[in-house]
Amino acid sequence: MAKFSITINGQNHEVDALEDMPLLWVLRDIVGLKGTKFGCGKALCGACTVHLDNEAIRSCSFPIASVGSSKITTIEGLSEHGDHPLQKAWEEHIVPQCGYCQTGQIMNAAALLKSNPKPSEEAIEQAMEGNLCRCGTYNRIKAAILSAASA
Amino acid sequence: MKNLSNHQDGADQVTSEVFRASRRDFLKMGGLISGSFMLGVSFWGCDKKGNKTVSFAPNVYLSIDNLGEVTLVAHRSEMGQGIRTSLPLIVADELGADWSKVKIVQAEGNEAKYGNQNTDGSFSVRMFYKPMREAGATAKLLLMQVAAKKWDVTVDKCDTANNHVILTGTDKKLEFGELVEEASALPVPTVSAVMLKERSGFNMIGKPTPIVDLKDITTGKAVFGADVVLDGMKIAVIKRSPVVGGAVKSVNDKKALAVPGVHKVITIKGAGIPATLSKPLAGVAVIADNTWAAIKARDLLEVEWELGPNADYDSEKQIQQLTKEVAKNGRVRRKRGNFAAAKAGAKKVIEHTYIAPHLAHATLEPPAALAQVKDGKCEVWACTQNPQGAIKAVADALGFAEDKVKMNVTLIGGGFGRKSKPDFVVEAAVLAKESGMPVKVQWTREDDIHHDYFHSLSVQRVVATIDKDNKLSGWNHHIAYPSISATEDPSVLQPADGELGLGATDFPYDVPAIQIETHDARAQIRVGWLRSVRNIPQVFAIGTMLDEIAEARGMDPVANALELLGADRNITFSQETGKEAYPNYGEDIAVYPWETARMKAVINRVAKEAGWGKKLPARSGFGFAAHKSFLTYVACIIQVSIDENNNVTIPEVHYAVDCGVAVNTDRVKSQFEGGAQFSTSLALKSAITVKNGQVEQNNFDGYQIIRMSESPQNIHVHIIDSDAKPTGVGEPPVPPFTPALCNAIYAAIGKRIYTLPIDLTK
Ligand code: FES
Ligand code: FES
Numbered sequence: 001m002a003k004f005s006i007t008i009n010g011q012n013h014e015v016d017a018l019e020d021m022p023l024l025w026v027l028r029d030i031v032g033l034k035g036t037k038f039g040c041g042k043a044l045c046g047a048c049t050v051h052l053d054n055e056a057i058r059s060c061s062f063p064i065a066s067v068g069s070s071k072i073t074t075i076e077g078l079s080e081h082g083d084h085p086l087q088k089a090w091e092e093h094i095v096p097q098c099g100y101c102q103t104g105q106i107m108n109a110a111a112l113l114k115s116n117p118k119p120s121e122e123a124i125e126q127a128m129e130g131n132l133c134r135c136g137t138y139n140r141i142k143a144a145i146l147s148a149a150s151a
Numbered sequence: 152m153k154n155l156s157n158h159q160d161g162a163d164q165v166t167s168e169v170f171r172a173s174r175r176d177f178l179k180m181g182g183l184i185s186g187s188f189m190l191g192v193s194f195w196g197c198d199k200k201g202n203k204t205v206s207f208a209p210n211v212y213l214s215i216d217n218l219g220e221v222t223l224v225a226h227r228s229e230m231g232q233g234i235r236t237s238l239p240l241i242v243a244d245e246l247g248a249d250w251s252k253v254k255i256v257q258a259e260g261n262e263a264k265y266g267n268q269n270t271d272g273s274f275s276v277r278m279f280y281k282p283m284r285e286a287g288a289t290a291k292l293l294l295m296q297v298a299a300k301k302w303d304v305t306v307d308k309c310d311t312a313n314n315h316v317i318l319t320g321t322d323k324k325l326e327f328g329e330l331v332e333e334a335s336a337l338p339v340p341t342v343s344a345v346m347l348k349e350r351s352g353f354n355m356i357g358k359p360t361p362i363v364d365l366k367d368i369t370t371g372k373a374v375f376g377a378d379v380v381l382d383g384m385k386i387a388v389i390k391r392s393p394v395v396g397g398a399v400k401s402v403n404d405k406k407a408l409a410v411p412g413v414h415k416v417i418t419i420k421g422a423g424i425p426a427t428l429s430k431p432l433a434g435v436a437v438i439a440d441n442t443w444a445a446i447k448a449r450d451l452l453e454v455e456w457e458l459g460p461n462a463d464y465d466s467e468k469q470i471q472q473l474t475k476e477v478a479k480n481g482r483v484r485r486k487r488g489n490f491a492a493a494k495a496g497a498k499k500v501i502e503h504t505y506i507a508p509h510l511a512h513a514t515l516e517p518p519a520a521l522a523q524v525k526d527g528k529c530e531v532w533a534c535t536q537n538p539q540g541a542i543k544a545v546a547d548a549l550g551f552a553e554d555k556v557k558m559n560v561t562l563i564g565g566g567f568g569r570k571s572k573p574d575f576v577v578e579a580a581v582l583a584k585e586s587g588m589p590v591k592v593q594w595t596r597e598d599d600i601h602h603d604y605f606h607s608l609s610v611q612r613v614v615a616t617i618d619k620d621n622k623l624s625g626w627n628h629h630i631a632y633p634s635i636s637a638t639e640d641p642s643v644l645q646p647a648d649g650e651l652g653l654g655a656t657d658f659p660y661d662v663p664a665i666q667i668e669t670h671d672a673r674a675q676i677r678v679g680w681l682r683s684v685r686n687i688p689q690v691f692a693i694g695t696m697l698d699e700i701a702e703a704r705g706m707d708p709v710a711n712a713l714e715l716l717g718a719d720r721n722i723t724f725s726q727e728t729g730k731e732a733y734p735n736y737g738e739d740i741a742v743y744p745w746e747t748a749r750m751k752a753v754i755n756r757v758a759k760e761a762g763w764g765k766k767l768p769a770r771s772g773f774g775f776a777a778h779k780s781f782l783t784y785v786a787c788i789i790q791v792s793i794d795e796n797n798n799v800t801i802p803e804v805h806y807a808v809d810c811g812v813a814v815n816t817d818r819v820k821s822q823f824e825g826g827a828q829f830s831t832s833l834a835l836k837s838a839i840t841v842k843n844g845q846v847e848q849n850n851f852d853g854y855q856i857i858r859m860s861e862s863p864q865n866i867h868v869h870i871i872d873s874d875a876k877p878t879g880v881g882e883p884p885v886p887p888f889t890p891a892l893c894n895a896i897y898a899a900i901g902k903r904i905y906t907l908p909i910d911l912t913k
Contacts, residue, residue, distance in 0.1 A: 034380075094365065129860060134515045139865075
């Protein structure tokens with residue numbers, strides 16, 4: 001066990017955890033932020049996507065010891081009132097079905113728009129390839145990203 | 152609005168606080184005991200400011216307080232189909248509620264109170280459309296009675312809108328909140344005295360309504376199975392028997408217990424054989440402070456297993472064995488005319504064997520449940536499709552009475568039938584009792600893929616005969632798969648009538664000789680049901696064979712299907728199957744007949760919308776299939792294009808659907824969009840294989856589902872405008888998709904598909 005000081009959604013947290021504990025479980029089990037989901041634990045599904053500074057990472061496969069001084073953003077910290085352009089576009093297109101994959105999808109898409117504010121359909125497909133949706137909302141996700149990007 | 156003045160006739164005895172409404176009209180649908188009563192209770196309490204609040208609750212599905220807040224109860228489980236929106240909106244529409252202000256609460260499991268809650272079989276809207284309308288209309292009538300008295304008018308001068316009773320033709324109105332206290336004192340009318348809206352009066356039914364959980368989902372506040380927290384809660388991760396029916400022989404937990412944060416290691420005895428549809432597998436649980444510690448420690452457990460008789464199971468070998476089996480004569484399950492004679496006199500005989508693999512549900516949310524056992528009671532929070540079944544299973548496992556088990560239902564991160572089985576819920580309850588701590592069981596993805604209740608593999612052989620007049624003269628369908636029933640009783644080797652009723656024995660085409668035969672197949676895994684169940688393989692075989700028949704007859708596949716459906720008529724399968732109560736998805740076939748005219752209408756519609764017959768570029772093609780399942784009529788046309796490396800892309804999918812009244816058109820569409828994507832995975836990517844009794848895939852690398860770039864690009868859903876009784880849409884998109892895709896591939900590159908998943912390199 002070791003002590004870590006990490007910044008999540010602009011707030012500092014002191015946590016006591018095993019060095020190899022993936023950030024996902026720190027967020028969910030220790031800090032109590034449940035918006036980040038567990039889907040595979042092996043960086044295969046994207047349900048656990050959060051931002052490390054401006055980059056999307058799979059928190060299930062990212063040990064706490066590697067966070068260092070980088071800033072973590074989770075779905076809870078993406079926008080103050082749930083009104084990030086992607087969140088609004090998600091509502092407009094009524095994207096979710098079960099909803100389980102959606103916070104990971106939104107976080108992944110948000111990182112994409114940071115680096116590429118006007119992505120083509122192909123760029124969207126490429127960036128979103130790591131985020132699975134078993135319910136089948138891919139087409140609405142793509143449409144929502146396109147409309148958020150053109151807003 | 153006639154007869155309203157007679158509304159009190161036949162009303163049951165009333166007291167000031169407890170209302171009894173006749174329940175007879177609610178009873179037909181849920182297998183509830185006839186003659187029981189539904190209690191509507193009105194609560195008196197105080198709000199925060201100390202104002203007296205009255206809650207008016209003429210039935211269990213809604214209440215209104217004196218501040219005018221309308222609360223609607225969602226009693227079926229939400230797993231992406233939108234049922235927490237669709238059923239409450241029906242109540243709200245009939246009531247005249249202001250949808251933007253209603254509060255939706257999720258019911259706990261309670262069959263006596265809410266009726267059937269087993270959210271499965273595309274049942275919810277079919278079963279509850281009418282009761283929900285009656286619930287809203289009953290409350291509306293009572294509120295109008297109070298207002299009418301205040302205005303000194305007859306009730307038929309009143310109407311409701313936006314949480315108000317209005318005096319029609321004037322601008323007089325009264326808020327619901329002002330009326331509830333007096334409404335609570337009125338006798339609840341019998342359901343038959345209540346007037347339902349005309350279709351033209353609907354404000355929400357038949358239109359698109361956003362789901363009520365939208366904002367919670369996009370902001371990460373939505374609560375799924377693994378998201379509930381209790382004080383002192385521990386996490387359990389379980390190492391389960393790698394073979395179904397195995398038992399724990401010995402455990403060395405020394406290393407596991409040494410992981411910081413680990414509290415206990417507990418052995419779960421498990422069901423053994425039969426595995427059952429409700430009990431856990433044998434396993435060893437690690438109970439820890441957090442999920443990571445539990446996962447790490449679970450990997451360090453040394454467990455010796457008694458693997459049992461299923462350790463020799465090999466799915467590849469079973470496919471080979473069943474392929475030989477279906478070549479023989481089987482047990483006849485439906486018979487019309489004389490197939491042998493049709494074959495003897497045929498000008499052409501087409502015969503093929505169709506193979507489909509085991510499939511896992513792979514819901515993106517792995518199973519998870521939290522339980523607490525205290526003072527002889529157990530409280531559970533779980534992502535269960537079947538809270539009532541879960542209560543029974545938990546009570547049974549703990550030796551508790553059912554009323555000592557409280558089942559709270561969270562959102563479900565994908566169900567598809569997996570979460571109808573409460574094995575994971577029982578695990579949490581057993582561990583909570585044993586450890587004396589609140590325990591959340593978390594399945595990993597590997598657990599989910601190894602220990603699913605699988606959709607089982609199948610082998611089928613179809614023989615079709617064409618006579619000298621170029622007519623389809625005979626249809627002979629041989630079927631073999633391990634039955635779902637075998638999970639409860641391993642001696643079952645043949646498909647159940649209910650399984651055959653999912654696409655096989657309800658073959659609707661007007662062929663003079665029909666013979667459907669089944670063969671023995673042994674179940675050595677846990678067999679369950681997956682979205683549309685046996686329709687998946689059965690319609691794969693039927694829908695692709697029909698395409699070959701059309702080709703052999705020199706006919707267009709759409710024209711072929713329309714002709715084979717024959718005259719407009721209602722079909723019953725009772726006589727030819729020898730089943731007077733033909734399964735028909737749990738409905739009386741006289742009430743929900745198989746109507747060929749409705750099927751023809753969806754076929755014609757989809758052909759028109761898709762531009763069927765238009766010329767497509769090289770290596771592109773259209774494929775067609777149509778199928779009725781879960782009482783909903785669906786026709787599907789898919790356009791594929793295949794590159795030189797045999798990569799398949801699906802630019803267009805068109806569905807036409809007749810599900811009767813479409814309650815929430817957006818969720819009907821989203822179920823079909825999702826169904827197309829779900830089916831693309833089944834058709835192109837997914838397969839579970841088993842060797843030495845153990846599943847060979849572990850995670851999404853081995854068991855694959857489609858990613859965004861592989862999704863059908865444009866999915867068009869054409870809903871037939873209908874007044875017919877509503878039927879479900881969760882499963883019906885799936886069955887026709889795979890055959891339509893296979894037929895499109897044939898049109899594009901001339902290759903027929905007989906084995907799933909589709910592999911164009913073979
Ligand atoms: S849980 Fe991290 S990628 Fe699946
Ligand atoms: S919405 Fe259910 S997994 Fe994506």
